[in-house]
Amino acid sequence: MSVERLDKEETIDLRKKHIGPSCKIFFSHDPIKIVQAKGQYMYDERGQRYLDCINNVAHVGHCHPDVVKAGAQQMELLNTNSRFLHDNLVLYAQRLQATLPEKLSVCYFVNSGSEANDLALRLARQYTGHRDIITLENAYHGHVSSLIDISPYKFHQLSDAEQNPFVHVAPSPDVYRGKYRASHPDPATAYADEVKDIIDKVQKKGGKIAAFIAESLQSCGGQVIPPVGYFQQVAEHVHKAGGVFIADEVQVGFGRVGTNFWAFQLQGEDFVPDIVTMGKPIGNGHPMSCVVTTKEVAEGFMSSGMDYFNTFGGNPVSCAIGLAVLDVIVKEDLQGNALRVGRYLCNLLQKQKEKHALVGDVRGCGLFVGVELVRDRLKLTPATAEAQEVIYKLKEDHILLSADGPHRNVLKFKPPMCFTTEDADLVVEKIHIILTDYSRSCLKKSVNPLEFVAFK
Template identity: 40%
Template sequence: ERPDDPYMVISEAPAWRFLERSVGIPESRMTAHLRIACGLPATNAADRVRAWLDAERGAFAPVVRADLASAPVHFLALADSATPQDLNRMNDAEALALGPEVEGTDAWIGRYGEPRGVYTDAAFRADASPGSARRTVHLGADIFLAAGTPIHTPLNAVVEKVAYRDGHLDYGGMAILRHTTPEGDEFATLYGHLSAAAMSHLKPGQRLDRGTAFAALGTPTENGGWQPHLHFQLVVAPDAMPTDWPGVADPDDLALWQALCSNPAALLNLADDRVAYRAIDEAKTGEHRAAHFASNLRLSYAEPCLFVRGWRTHLYDQWGRPYLDAYNNVPHVGHAHPRLAAIAQDQMARLNTNTRYLHPAQIEFAEALLARMPPQMTHVFLVNSGSEGNELALRLARAHTHGKDMVVVDHGYHGNTTGAIDLSAYKFNKPGGGGPPDWVHLVPVPDTYRGSHRGPDAAERYASAVEDALLRIEARRGRLAGFIAETFPSVAGQIVPPAGYLRAVYARIRAAGGVCIADEVQTGLGRLGAFYWGFEEQQAEPDIVVLGKPLGNGHPIGAVVTTSAIANSFDNGIEFFSTFGGSTLSCRIGTEVLRIVDEEQLPANAAVTGGQLLAGLRTLQERHPIIGDVRGIGLFVGVDLVADQATRAPATHVAQYVKNRLRQERVLIGTEGPADNVLKIRPPLTVDAGDIDHLLATLDRVLGETPCLVPGQGEAQ
């Protein structure tokens, strides 16, 4: 009615896209889809079919001659199973060992509606990328029995379709039977993973009496490569099914597919609950968390995430949806690295003890760390986290200098122990934080975009602030212990200090008798690409280096590396001991992480993919005025969002919108900075070019939604 109204054209766009995609879809299927979308059954007959099956439960002929009522149910859901290890490629051995081996009439059951990671073949995915939408939810029930086991029809049937689908991880032999209720309503049953021989004597239109053995289970060479089992699927609206009769659904379309393909338990003479997958109740999980944990244990994102699996750069929710992890720096060498899983399993099967006993693994780990450090670093202390490491570094500095006072960078973060929080302006300067102790002296963040020094002399001018801090120590008659900083301040907004800043700071601290501590938790182990350590980029050599979470790739490890002089000063007769710091298991995992970083050339990958990411972000900056600054090195990257390019006013609300919208698009990033307006991007070092392209394309699309959130930017677009 209003063809010239642009709002009407925009609001109609989704409907037109739907209609365009529906071209060529049979009317019966399209009608069923529309009915389901409106909350109706797929067909008028669907509910009657379900009611009749429920009433007849227990009276159907057995599909297999096995005691299914007492057969165990084996869980294959992503939340319950580590098969396959690589969620993008299941190997043949894994497909042949989904669960217990069976003999004779022994059987076990696989659940209906269960989201599984085993469907990795290209046929189950929208495209070849690891983050693509995929079909994961099982639409039938599985009965695992020996190959050759006869399969019977549970009631009178007419053969609808017979096929032999020989693709990898496909059905192999497949038969579809059509049935009719006494009221004349039709439904179908699908049987997958049958022997090839059965396909030769079944013909469409052939009638089968109740209880007829019409097929047998195939061997792995003829059933798609699977451990022998029957895929048994009930279709209550067969005319609405596509011609390929899928047995697995995309979780985003689950309401549709479960309306077409109901739980087949009744036809197996079993209760629905015995066969049905019971999803993790995410709302109740959140309620229980709130009841048992303090409210300041925060969740990321407005809509919390529940993840059950990880692989390389992706996290997977319970339904198998992949999320690109562009935020977590803990899985430094990728989520669920198989070499680390093997090391952990092997060592836990042998021994896990502490540093009060000799073990070669301790020496191997220490030597691997020292080999990557400047030559003056000779001693290693092993702890459980970066927080413990920074707490210990403070003790080392004080023992060596006999001073107490520390110079720290504003908005820095060094951990959650009492001493580490005392050093962390990110914590103590927040409301309720109590402010800094009298022995802590702040210097400005060396931020050349938002800070007071932005020119070519910024490094020296920021470093000179240390002199004022030293004067404050002198004025209070204190004594300097040292200086600590995240080598590249992360929570301050992914800051890259101006060249020479740390070298100039360290010179002033040492001249005043202090020691220099580099907190490398965020930047170490090759994250910066061309630089293994952040202090290398700054051409500075610290006296103490603190390492944390990336060193264990998810296992709790921290390390403090220092000189012999400082280590000797700390040996004051009081034993240093950590029950789990330097455990046999931790040492082996830490050593393996260092090897993986080298052998898989992850710093080189960080340099290449980080360069791709930064170049792409700068291209987006040209299109989106909300981006004020793009900064970073390697895979340590920040995007500063501004409400106004001239004033650089932080666009905090937009940053939160972007972060949460990306989460909805299954891309995970964080936000940081004093105004929480900086997009924080720091993926595992295994990220690849396709991941970066996906991140950039998704961010571009989401940023395109933001002009309406900032007055004036809508017109600029």
């Protein structure tokens, strides 16, 4: 079977003709055509290998044979909706539940992180009878209408951004660049108090809090790791107001953080959200996702009198694939690998911080790592163009990395979980060369690196 059927130029032409122009491609001036992938590697049409440091969807490695086999076998046998009994559905729900605190016991299977977060909002609003939602600055929760409303990362892109009156934005608990930094005696409390202030203001105006929603670690928002204790305090304030806590694990769940299976667990065992949403890595690329909640919230949702049916959600193929992903994580100790390789990678990157003024901050948990580039370590001036340059130069070295965050100056590592220390060595060595070249070209041109934006 030939893996390429069109010349690259033809592919580009057809894409321009038939695919929505809002659907952006990586490296738009010279996009990559990928035809095959395995583990943490992707291959273009000429057989050139790329090291994938960004794809958190191919969680257990691209095209993992166990996952492919589970999907193919079930596709041959049966793929239908959840209005019939099927063992895969209930066994998978049971297995997922076993990774979570006991009270999170009821699952709804849907098709994407967006469907999961939208359903989470519906559950929260129906259960509480309230409508107001608190979200975080720079948050991204999905691409359907209700989620654009709660995603400042998206709605700030709109020319005529009009904030939904039921949505309230709390400061991102970013201890590097945010309102309260590492030097603050208690940033967790300070950030949680900001949420409390919002609740007070909403209530004064007659509003009622349905939910606080946050990624357990902000990903698109700039790889932000909230201070420990923040979620507990937020949950307390939100519960007092009659609302629920939604932890969005779409990007960061399934062992990525290394020490725990779920990123919200980094906050400590005393924190349990009321609703957890899952997506991207859950099916290693297969379109599926899940919302897990408590019996109380589920019963509250049912009391609306409206059934919930999702045509594809929880079908036997998706569940077979979901089960296989969980099996591989255990069998190959990928959570342990994320912890070990993540620590190794962070150490290497910390050394880069010592060597290069541009590296302002290195932060990470397991294979969720951010490197924030700044032109000035005191003023934290975002090194946006430089971050883009690093990404483009890495691409020339056949390494895929991305830059994100509100200033697009955070190098974002979220590779498949089979990433190795050798892969870490390779990407950090290349980054070192690129940053060294950068310093040199600044010197050569007698340019203050702070003012030298594009260092091509």
